[in-house]
Amino acid sequence: MTVPSVAPASSTGEPVLVVESATKYFGPVKALVNGSITLFAGEAHALLGENGAGKSTLVKILAGVHGADGGHVTLDGQPVRFSSPIDAREAGVAVIYQEPTLFPDLSVAENIFMGRHPLRSGRRIDRSEMVERARQVFARLGVHLSPHRVARGLSVADQQIVEIAKAISFNAKIIIMDEPTAALSDVEVQRLFDVVATLRKEGAAIMFISHRLEEVFAMCQRVTIMRDGAFVRTAPIEDLTIDEVIYAMVGRDIVSLYGEHARTPGLNVLEVEHLTREGVFTDISFNVRAGEIVGLAGLVGAGRTEVARGIFGIDRVDAGRVRLLGQTLKSGSPLAAMRAGIGFVPEDRRQQGLVMEMAIDRNASLASIHELSRFGLIRRSSERRLATEWAARLHLKYGRFANPVKTLSGGNQQKVVLAKWLARKPRLLIIDEPTRGIDIGTKAEVHRLLGELVEQGVAILMISSEMPEVLGVADRILVLHEGRLSGEFTREEADEESIMRAAAGQVKAGVS
Amino acid sequence: MSVLESQSLGTSPRSSLVSAVLRFRELAIVVAVILVFALTYFKNPSFASVASVQQMLAGPAIIIMLGVGETLVIITRNVDLSIGSVLGLSAFLVGDLFAHYPHMPVIVALLAGLLIGLVCGAVNGVIVAYARVPALVVTLGMLYIIRGVDAVIDNGVQIEPSQIPQSFVNLGAGTILGIPTLFIIASAVVAVVGYVMRTFRSARDLYAIGSNPDAAVLAGVRVPRRIFSAFAISGALAGLGGALWLAEFATVASTAGLGYELNVVAACVVGGVAIFGGSGTVLGAALGALLLNTIDQALVAARVSSFWNQAVAGLLLLVAIAFDRYVSLRAERILRVEGAHHDDN
Numbered sequence: 116m117t118v119p120s121v122a123p124a125s126s127t128g129e130p131v132l133v134v135e136s137a138t139k140y141f142g143p144v145k146a147l148v149n150g151s152i153t154l155f156a157g158e159a160h161a162l163l164g165e166n167g168a169g170k171s172t173l174v175k176i177l178a179g180v181h182g183a184d185g186g187h188v189t190l191d192g193q194p195v196r197f198s199s200p201i202d203a204r205e206a207g208v209a210v211i212y213q214e215p216t217l218f219p220d221l222s223v224a225e226n227i228f229m230g231r232h233p234l235r236s237g238r239r240i241d242r243s244e245m246v247e248r249a250r251q252v253f254a255r256l257g258v259h260l261s262p263h264r265v266a267r268g269l270s271v272a273d274q275q276i277v278e279i280a281k282a283i284s285f286n287a288k289i290i291i292m293d294e295p296t297a298a299l300s301d302v303e304v305q306r307l308f309d310v311v312a313t314l315r316k317e318g319a320a321i322m323f324i325s326h327r328l329e330e331v332f333a334m335c336q337r338v339t340i341m342r343d344g345a346f347v348r349t350a351p352i353e354d355l356t357i358d359e360v361i362y363a364m365v366g367r368d369i370v371s372l373y374g375e376h377a378r379t380p381g382l383n384v385l386e387v388e389h390l391t392r393e394g395v396f397t398d399i400s401f402n403v404r405a406g407e408i409v410g411l412a413g414l415v416g417a418g419r420t421e422v423a424r425g426i427f428g429i430d431r432v433d434a435g436r437v438r439l440l441g442q443t444l445k446s447g448s449p450l451a452a453m454r455a456g457i458g459f460v461p462e463d464r465r466q467q468g469l470v471m472e473m474a475i476d477r478n479a480s481l482a483s484i485h486e487l488s489r490f491g492l493i494r495r496s497s498e499r500r501l502a503t504e505w506a507a508r509l510h511l512k513y514g515r516f517a518n519p520v521k522t523l524s525g526g527n528q529q530k531v532v533l534a535k536w537l538a539r540k541p542r543l544l545i546i547d548e549p550t551r552g553i554d555i556g557t558k559a560e561v562h563r564l565l566g567e568l569v570e571q572g573v574a575i576l577m578i579s580s581e582m583p584e585v586l587g588v589a590d591r592i593l594v595l596h597e598g599r600l601s602g603e604f605t606r607e608e609a610d611e612e613s614i615m616r617a618a619a620g621q622v623k624a625g626v627s
Numbered sequence: 628m629s630v631l632e633s634q635s636l637g638t639s640p641r642s643s644l645v646s647a648v649l650r651f652r653e654l655a656i657v658v659a660v661i662l663v664f665a666l667t668y669f670k671n672p673s674f675a676s677v678a679s680v681q682q683m684l685a686g687p688a689i690i691i692m693l694g695v696g697e698t699l700v701i702i703t704r705n706v707d708l709s710i711g712s713v714l715g716l717s718a719f720l721v722g723d724l725f726a727h728y729p730h731m732p733v734i735v736a737l738l739a740g741l742l743i744g745l746v747c748g749a750v751n752g753v754i755v756a757y758a759r760v761p762a763l764v765v766t767l768g769m770l771y772i773i774r775g776v777d778a779v780i781d782n783g784v785q786i787e788p789s790q791i792p793q794s795f796v797n798l799g800a801g802t803i804l805g806i807p808t809l810f811i812i813a814s815a816v817v818a819v820v821g822y823v824m825r826t827f828r829s830a831r832d833l834y835a836i837g838s839n840p841d842a843a844v845l846a847g848v849r850v851p852r853r854i855f856s857a858f859a860i861s862g863a864l865a866g867l868g869g870a871l872w873l874a875e876f877a878t879v880a881s882t883a884g885l886g887y888e889l890n891v892v893a894a895c896v897v898g899g900v901a902i903f904g905g906s907g908t909v910l911g912a913a914l915g916a917l918l919l920n921t922i923d924q925a926l927v928a929a930r931v932s933s934f935w936n937q938a939v940a941g942l943l944l945l946v947a948i949a950f951d952r953y954v955s956l957r958a959e960r961i962l963r964v965e966g967a968h969h970d971d972n
Contacts, residue, residue, distance in 0.1 A: 201847045216845055218838035220905035221831075229835050230846045232828050239826045 129192060131156050131320045132177075132208075132289050137186030139172050146172040148344040150186065154289060154320040159311055161335040161352075162324050165364055165582065165615070169344035170324055174293055178210040179203035191288075209282030213294040213416065215274035217266040224249035224262035227281045252280040255317075256310045272303035279310060290314060291322040294416065296330055308334055326414045328357050328619050340364055357621070365582070365611040378590055381405035383441075384574035385457075385543050387426060390435035395421045396598035399435070403543065408565060408575040410589030412582075414618050418598040419578045420462055423545050426576075427459045428452045439543060453482065458536030460529075462547040462578070468532040469520050476502035476516040479534045486539075505534035510560065526557030533564065544568065547578040562588055582611050596620040652899035656914040660921050667925040674928040677805070685807035687920035689714070689875070692813050692868045693891045694898070694912040695820050696748075696861030701895055703854050704837045704904030705762035709751060710865035711887035712773035717743045717869025718879045719777060722786035725795070725873075733795050740870025741863050747773065748862015752855035762858075770888065774881075781881035788877040799874030809871060816864065817913045824909060833857060837904025893940060894919055897947045919943070 130153045137150035150173040154160055164170050175181040177188070179197030188195050190206055197203040203210075217226050224246045225232070233248060235241040249262035258276050266277065275295050282290050292311075296304045311321055311334060325331055331338065332352060340347040340363045347363050385403040390396065396418040403409045411419045424430045426437050431447045438444065445451040452459070461467035469478050480487055480498040487497045502516055509530040513523060520531055529549070536544060549565070550558040565588060569575055579585050585592055592609050594602035594617035602617030664683075667674045693710050700707040717740040724731060724739055731739075751769055755762045788796075801808045824830045832853045835843040843850055872883060892902075898915025900907025922943070923936050 200845045204847075216839065216842040218835050218842055218905070220838040220901070221834055225831065229831065229843075230828065230848055232831065234828075238828070240828060240831065242825075 128155065130154060131191060133187075133189045134173065134177070135187045135189075137173060137176055137183045137188065139169075139176060139181055140184050145344055147176070147183075149346050150176070150183075150341070150344075151346040152322070152339045153349070154322060156288070156318045156320050157315050158337060159315055159321040159323055159335045161331040161338045162322055162341065163328075163331065163338060163360060163364055164341035168341040168364070170341055171293065172344075173341075174210060174291055174322075174324070177203065177208055177289075177291060179208075204285065204287075207286065207288035208291065209278075209285070209287035209289070210291045210293065211275055211278040211282065211295055215271070215278045217269075217274055217277060219265070219267035221266060222262065223260055223264050223266055223269075223277055226266050226277050227252065227262075227284050231285065248284065249280065252283050255283065256280065256313060258306065258310070270303070272299050272306070275299075275307065276310070279314075283314070287319065289320045289322065291324075293324045294326065295323075296325055296327055304330065326619055328360060328621070331360075332357065361612055361615050361619075365615055378406055378569060380407035380590070381572060384439065385426070385576065386438040386441075387422075388436050388438070390422065390425055390437065391433050392421065392425055392430060393433045395430075396425070396595070399425075399595075399600060401593055401600065401603070403574045403576050405542075405572045405574050406569050407590040408569055408577055408588055410585040410592040411576060411578045411595065412580075412585045412592055412614050412618060413595035413601075415580065417595040417618065419595050420547055421598075422595070423459070423547055423576065423578060426452070427457060427545060429459075453539070456539075456542035458482075458539060458541035458544045460532050460536055460544065460546040460549065462551070464525075464528055464532050468535075469528060471521040472519050474517045475511075475513055475520050475523065475531060478520045478531050479505055479538065482535045483538045501538055502534070505538060509534055509564065524557075526553040526561075529553055529557070529561065533561070537568075541573065543574045543576065545576045545578075548580065549577060550579075550581070550584060582614065585609075585614070586611065594618050653908065653911050653914055656898060656911065656918050660914070660918050663918070663921050663925050667928050671928045671930075674925070679924070679928070681802065681805070681807050683917075683921055683924055684810040685875075686924065687894075687916040688807065688809035688813040689868045689871055690887070690890055690894055690916040690920070691913045692816055692864050692871070693861075693887060694894045694916050695816055695909045696864035697888075697891045697895050698898075698900050698907055698909045698912040699820075699824075699833060699857040700762070700861045701892075701900050701902060702833045702837045702904055702907055703857050704840070705755060705854065705857070706766065706892065706902075707748075707751060707762065707858060707861045708766040708888045708892075709747065709769035709773060710861060710868075710891060711884040711889075712770045712777065713744050713747045713862055713865040714869040714872060714884035714887060715777045715879070715881070716747070716773050716780075717866040718873045718883050719780050719784065719786070719869075721870045722791065722873050722879050723780075723784050725792065726784070726786065726790045729790065729792060731792075733792075733798060736795060736873075737867060737870050740866045740868075740873075742866065744866015744869065745859055745863040747866070748859040749855070751862060752858030755858060756851040756854035774885075777883070778881045781879075786873070786879045791873065791877045795874050796877050797874075799871060799876070809875060812871065813913070816867075817909055820860075821909045829853065829856070834905060837901075838906070890919070891916075893944050897943055899947070902948070 132154040134150055134152050137147055139147040147169040150169060152160070152162060152173070162170050162173070172181065176183045177197070179200045179202045182196070182198060195206055197206065218229065221229070227249050228245050232240040233244040235244070246262045253260050253262070256276065256279065260273060260276060266274065269277065279290070295307060299307065314321060323331065323335055335352055337349060337351050338355060338360065339349040340360065342364060382405055383402045384405050387402070388400050390399040399422055401409070411422070413419050421430065425432045428444065428447050428449045428451060436443050436446070439455045439457060442455060444455055465471060470481070476498055479502045483501065484493060487494055487501065499516065505511070506513065511530050511534070512527050520528060523531065549561050553561065565575055565577070577589060586609055590606050592604045592614060593600060594604070594614055596618055597620065601620055602614070604613060664674070673679065693714065697707055697710065720743055721736050721740045724736065747769065751766055754760050754765045798808055803811060832843070832848045835846060835848050836850055836853055840850065869884070873879060894916035895907065895912040896902055896915070897918060898907070898911035898913065900912050919940050922939055926936055926939065927933065
């Protein structure tokens with residue numbers, strides 16, 4: 116990729132924004148232990164860290180979405196505290212999220228000026244002025260977008276341009292971009308770089324969050340690295356190498372939560388051949404054998420969940436096929452996937468895994484309902500029996516089976532989702548983020564359970580954003596980068612650094 | 628692909644076609660009205676008589692009025708099902724006022740109707756916007772409550788045509804320069820509200836709320852207040868519609884306006900008001916009402932059994948919704964495939 120050469124910023128003078136030791140707790144979970152960053156006018160400053168390092172929490176504090184529990188934020192030397200997104204906006208902080216928040220039905224110009232439309236006499240909206248100002252902003256950014264066009268159907272890149280135009284139109288001093296390039300193609304990234312260079316020249320401070328390190332090195336003047344919710348170091352970009360950055364992001368020993376295990380996998384259970392969904396993932400081929408856990412790693416937005424959804428038939432694929440035990444699966448049919456013996460534990464158990472208002476036992480039996488019915492009527496007693504059996508096997512903690520499943524803790528909810536699929540005795544279990552939002556005790560139980568399942572010959576495909584989990588649980592690790600396989604590691608070869616490199620698209624290691 | 632080309636990604640010919648189609652929805656309805664009119668005229672030339680055309684304009688006037696209010700509500704991703712009942716209540720109470728004060732000026736009668744509707748709409752609005760109860764449930768409840776009240780009043784009060792002053796009846800049945808007064812009033816309401824919806828920030832907030840509620844909050848829109856206003860206005864226009872109903876028919880039964888809410892929602896949807904909020908215009912809704920009424924009359928003029936009227940209206944509704952869905956799926960797909968092709972460069 117080509118990148119524009121940008122002059123290093125002069126980090127002299129007073130900082131625009133200083134964040135010191137910001138903290139944020141969600142219940143007992145420490146999302147941010149020590150968030151610190153200093154921004155100067157005219158610089159592009161990268162904020163780096165692994166998934167879960169606390170970057171997003173820090174951004175949300177600056178955006179006025181979350182209130183900080185501790186620490187100080189000063190803007191132009193004045194202490195500030197944003198209690199709403201409006202506060203942050205009025206103070207001159209603009210946040211551009213990975214998924215832009217536009218009004219799809221309204222014109223591009225109106226999206227920029229919603230709530231702040233230019234007015235003429237009688238407090239009437241001055242449309243021509245609004246369109247003209249939108250044009251001026253686009254001209255300043257050097258992009259061609261029609262202000263009249265509705266926002267629906269804009270590419271993500273153009274949506275981000277609209278968000279940036281919004282930020283400029285209220286003269287934001289600080290523009291925070293949260294993974295703006297994740298969904299962009301190279302040419303679009305190039306255009307974004309040009310826009311950022313323009314903004315810097317005009318004196319804005321840019322905070323840039325990205326997992327693409329080459330972009331960070333091409334665009335930013337300084338880097339702040341976070342790890343486990345805490346500040347690690349800030350340095351000028353020229354003082355660092357990519358290796359040093361990766362080390363600083365990862366550099367910790369893996370907590371030895373996971374026992375040693377040696378397994379001998381059996382025959383192929385799942386074979387994925389050249390699976391492609393246009394614009395989402397491309398040419399994905401791999402296999403999972405009986406009695407092994409394959410980990411699917413990668414950054415947020417790399418397409419891991421999408422691949423899983425493609426295999427299970429939730430989303431249609433444009434090319435390639437999926438075979439289970441040698442039989443080609445009908446594409447686009449979750450029912451066919453279930454009948455063939457695939458279980459799918461989705462990432463978001465509240466939305467996709469459970470019917471929150473429904474009773475615990477009914478949730479557990481949901482995927483086995485055909486097996487439990489006679490003449491099309493569900494036999495309540497069989498349903499109860501199934502739930503009782505699995506509750507015991509999974510050590511489920513519950514009050515009464517008739518209680519809605521939403522009364523359970525996160526870990527126990529996850530056990531109900533697992534019970535639902537395990538009751539079908541799957542040959543392949545796809546499990547997306549098995550322990551997200553689960554306390555450490557239950558987490559170990561879930562891992563132990565996965566171990567037991569593979570002992571019994573089940574094949575498991577596990578997606579996880581938690582590096583220690585991937586390294587500790589999986590026998591083999593596949594890494595996705597922007598919808599393509601960018602690395603494959605055995606348990607022995609794998610370490611955090613090599614996976615991080617593959618996930619950031621730095622190397623192509625041993626793709627079979 | 629060069630950088631220059633990539634800069635026009637958002638305005639590829641195909642995706643701008645999609646937005647153009649959406650923008651010219653109103654034009655499509657006008658064409659449909661003319662087409663229906665022309666076809667029926669060839670079959671039965673009396674369809675173009677003065678009386679027939681006047682009926683074509685006066686017939687949908689009250690639905691148009693209610694449609695204007697309903698449009699505001701639907702744009703915010705809500706729905707107001709109580710308007711038919713509110714219309715009936717207002718017609719009754721205004722009639723009763725005439726029974727007690729026969730010399731009440733016309734304008735006072737209209738304002739009384741407006742006020743009665745405003746109160747009902749405000750109750751809906753408070754419950755939906757501030758207590759956050761789904762609008763479907765709230766306004767359905769209100770529909771039955773007010774319909775019940777209508778029935779009770781119907782038992783005690785008789786509105787005789789003789790009690791309604793001629794000046795008021797003229798409003799409902801008269802014409803100015805050959806144009807039905809009812810249609811002029813409805814057009815005025817459409818023009819004023821249509822202008823406001825384009826011109827004031829508070830009205831644009833309604834579109835923002837329906838288009839993306841979370842983004843509306845981020846943009847500083849006072850969401851509950853705006854939703855409340857939409858329901859209050861919808862109620863007020865239904866109340867005004869009730870007074871005009873009394874003027875048109877000079878009598879009121881407990882079934883006045885029964886089922887109107889569905890005709891109105893149908894008119895809005897046919898007129899391009901997206902049922903999931905965020906887009907649509909009051910002009911579109913008014914044209915939708917005009918089209919449905921014209922088809923109704925055309926079927927009568929073409930001596931098609933009146934049983935078919937509703938079937939045709941229903942078919943039109945499905946076509947309109949299918950069209951909207953098709954356009955949005957198309958837009959989505961164009962976006963996904965375009966994105967994919969850029970990656971290949």
